Amino acid sequence: MLSMNWGMLGHEWAVTLLSEHVAREQVRHAYLFTGPQGIGRRTLALRLAQALNCTQPVRPGEPCFQCRVCQHIDSMQQPDLAIVQAEQEGGVLRVEQVRDLQHSLALAPYEARYRVALLLRFEEAHPSAMNALLKTLEEPASQVILMLTADSAESLLPTIVSRCMVLRLRPLSIDQVARGLQELWGIPGDQARLLAHISGGRPGYAYSLFRYPERLERRRVWLDDHFQLLSASQVQRFAYAETLAKDKESLRMALLVWLSFWRDVLLRTAGASAEISNVDCSQEVDEIAARIDLSSAHRMVSTVERILDLLSRNINPRLAAEIVMLDLPHR
Numbered sequence: 001m002l003s004m005n006w007g008m009l010g011h012e013w014a015v016t017l018l019s020e021h022v023a024r025e026q027v028r029h030a031y032l033f034t035g036p037q038g039i040g041r042r043t044l045a046l047r048l049a050q051a052l053n054c055t056q057p058v059r060p061g062e063p064c065f066q067c068r069v070c071q072h073i074d075s076m077q078q079p080d081l082a083i084v085q086a087e088q089e090g091g092v093l094r095v096e097q098v099r100d101l102q103h104s105l106a107l108a109p110y111e112a113r114y115r116v117a118l119l120l121r122f123e124e125a126h127p128s129a130m131n132a133l134l135k136t137l138e139e140p141a142s143q144v145i146l147m148l149t150a151d152s153a154e155s156l157l158p159t160i161v162s163r164c165m166v167l168r169l170r171p172l173s174i175d176q177v178a179r180g181l182q183e184l185w186g187i188p189g190d191q192a193r194l195l196a197h198i199s200g201g202r203p204g205y206a207y208s209l210f211r212y213p214e215r216l217e218r219r220r221v222w223l224d225d226h227f228q229l230l231s232a233s234q235v236q237r238f239a240y241a242e243t244l245a246k247d248k249e250s251l252r253m254a255l256l257v258w259l260s261f262w263r264d265v266l267l268r269t270a271g272a273s274a275e276i277s278n279v280d281c282s283q284e285v286d287e288i289a290a291r292i293d294l295s296s297a298h299r300m301v302s303t304v305e306r307i308l309d310l311l312s313r314n315i316n317p318r319l320a321a322e323i324v325m326l327d328l329p330h331r
């Protein structure tokens, strides 16, 4: 099973393309994998690193997943694989991290064919860190492959994007994710369908909700809080905002959950027949959609989107939470 499609769920076109690059020895110096979080960007990059450096490939471009190098890459513990990312999600990737990487890339590979640098969530890179990486992209060393992940190519400097081969990963169908969760990880059918829906077609996110049930529970709490806030006073809302904003990462995660909920409301308000993501809250979605108009639903979606964007640009978290509270409709 694991050998098919590099053991990936979906993105078959990308696996085919990349395995051909490896098999034909036409590997590019830099790849950029874009798409929403949990779609499989990092997994695909790690699989490519395995295909490049596997010591016993099944055939060219087809890693064995068994050899020591394959296993160490899988656990991100292989000496020729450098991982560079902001210390926490929503943080800042610093220029010093890129400089340290450049020092290690100047050395010959330790045991593998290529040194691979995996720069995760590169939209979080400080402008000086992006500029520093340009130098490495402009003067690529022959045994170095750079792999970047980002939410979109637009979030990076155009000069970086133009030096990478860009692979845009898109959400899979709900059916494909649900089937994959059952086949690859033996998740029971009902649960697999619920997770596939909540994930909006992002297999990595769906799997993480299964693997870490506390994330699923936290999502439920944030949704319940949100429904209560709809009937809460402005004072209660601001008190809630103050507590939530104490942890910026929690605030960001809560906003993502609420955004997904308001997108569902928007879908229903617009009378679209498409399936909603939060199928376990369909009653709440319908109830709110029945009471607000299209433009209010629109405004709520764009407010949360805007605040998430500002949060990534270091707006004060408490201010961010308060703006959302001010725009929240009253029940």
Ligand SMILES: [Zn+2]
Pocket: 053, 054, 055, 056, 057, 063, 064, 065, 066, 067, 068, 069, 070, 071
């Ligand atoms: Zn291998």
